[in-house]
Amino acid sequence: MHNVLNSQQIQSFITNGFVRIDNVFSTDLAREARSILWKDIPADPNDRSTWTQPVVWLGMYTQEPFIKAANTAILHQAFDQLVGKGKWLPCMSMGAFPIRFPSEVDSGDTGWHVDASFPGDDPHDFFSARVNVYSKGRGLLMLFLFSDVSERDAPTRILKGSHSDVARLLEPEGEKGFSFMELAGKLSELPAREEALAIGKAGTVYLCHPFLVHAAQRHCGLVPKFMAQPPLLLKSDFSISSTGTCSPVEEAIRIALGRRYI
Template sequence: MEPALPAAAPLTQAQRDFFLERGYLKLQGCFTRAQAADATADVWTRLGMSATDRRTWTRERVHMPSHRTFDCATFAPRAWAAICELCGGEDRLDPASRQWRDSFIVNLGPPFPEQGEERDEEEGEERNGEPEPPHHRDLDNWHVDGDFFVHYLDSPEQALLVIPLFSDVLPRGGGATVLCPSALDAVARHLRAHPEGVSPRMATRAEGAEFARESSLAWYREVVRACTEGDGEGFVEATGRVGDVYLLHPLMVHSAGRNTRRAVRIITNPPVALREPFRFNRVDPAEHSLVERKTMMAATGPGDGIEALRGWKITMPRERLTPEPPELTLIVAATRSMGIGRRGGLPWTDLRKEMAYFARVTKRPAASDSARSAAAPPLNVVVMGRKTWDSIPPRFRPLRGRLNLVVSRSASTSSPPPEGPEGPVFVASLENALDYLTVPSDDHGISAHAPPSPRRVFVIGGAQIYAAALRLPGARRVLLTRVLEPEYECDVSFPLALADGGGSGWVRRSKEELDAWTGEAVPEGVQEEGETRYEFQMWEKTD
């Protein structure tokens, strides 16, 4: 039997002093292994992987949707007591902050290479049979949490970052979150200098009306490099045992670490928010919370002191950021007269090379201008109608390596969580499908605490779903397999005529542009499989 947990107690003076100096705390043994085992009991089922067969670990890092919640005050009372103390008391916290969810972030490490593939050289040097992880300074995922609001020095939306460990997390390549405490001052001073607010990526309003849409993490990478130049001890790995909980100042710059050991790492990021913004002008200075005191210390230089913030206030309204609707790519095979189906199925059969092209393109992540991310990109999305879903043989459902969204009139509009990272997720309309992808919610497997990564959204049929997609402004591209011969008899058509003569508001792109977008050298010219002759094309909207 595991020993009973110690009762919740106030932070020690040493802990308070450490938080004010370093901006984080590590609390050991806040919940038991038995509690963690119960909370994570169905993780492998939900992942669709085997705990004992690493060949099934096909994704490096997975943000899981939540299925249940538990009260932090009873699950981890020491952690909850510390959260309340750091933020100035439970009465200052949004009541929802007390609820933790099983929206686990599972880091499995890079998938094993397929047979015949070579190990990625970027994995680093070998260390006792394991690749040496890259230097922390070279991670490219550095950020501050909160991609759903415009940031101010006193923002209440992100009061604290909490990292409970639901597995042991090993040092040096165990996938631990990496902290850069020395960068906190730079973030705080940047926010102080911009009371008009900045984007989650620290872009200022002076950078244009679309400043809040800035996606580059370059600002953070530069700050981390500047703060740690010549300082090999400037980083902290959030390692520990099951039940340990890290509490981080909301402006703590951090990054996902590489799990080159391929040791299972399971954490969560329960959100903590305030009822009202932080205050730096309390009448009684003793009423300032530890988080407020740390912010004031970080935002002020040695020459002006914390009193300099008493007159600070925001100069623009607070804003929540709603992600832009995703760009939609329709992918379809159609005859010269745009026929796509007959009697509930495809008019043609055994186009294996064409189906392989479909699978490759819909699985492949978008190319990034930045260096390789420290985490695997999110799964691309395939959106289809219920009839298309039913037409897929059960052994191939859901389509592997992609999140499957199925539009069905009988589905609930509340978007229930998927069974695994590939779904399926049944939604009542195409609009509900897009809401599912854009609303920043842990319930959707899209962490509100992680920087966004590009994912491509493909509409794969049938005709009604294609028509609904074409009415949306996000429909910008059609990947068309033009079936040239024979002219198959069809009773269902694609709802857009694409002809080389133009005039439809769509233009056919070149072979080079098709290659660049798909990320492969697409076979050129007329392809033949059996009696069927076809050609791969890409069309884009011009207006």
């Protein structure tokens, strides 16, 4: 199979921290997935008066539509290109799903953050989960659009190039890194970055560097937004040493730390 991502897209990923791939999975598959999700939402899809919460969080799903969406040939090839062949694990569950509804109410979860990648002292406490400069455990942050998302439909906000700033912030902390909350509290110290929005039709996927700073926002549109944000888990650890060939994820970290290989 030919490469899904061309050299310009790979370089954009290294520089900006993400790449958008359209038509990864079909609109029919997205519709099947939404039908399953609606069964777990305390609201009626045909009655707006029941859409009383700004966001409903759902967990991980293993039904066929989700597994098919996560394991297309396009994605597998892109994983090989960005993370490295043989370094990642197939995604066999899809989530978490923050289902966002049109609302005037603040959902309380729209702060800038970086997703953590390995357990902290309490494996059941999301906020104590950690991230280190080696991105232990996580190959990519992924945003799967299961509904059409326009500028008004609470698209995820992305700070272009922020993954480089986060790598430099993490380096002094070594293997231990920071907890989710510790790192979130330091992001205001980072340089200002241009903001991008994760918009697209259902079936669009954003593959993001694991250190990319991102945030949710209030939904100002008309219909609920369905998006999943599963991690791409690693089979083998990344290397950020200054020698040897490396994947684009590793190269972005090396460049940020001034260790570009020759």
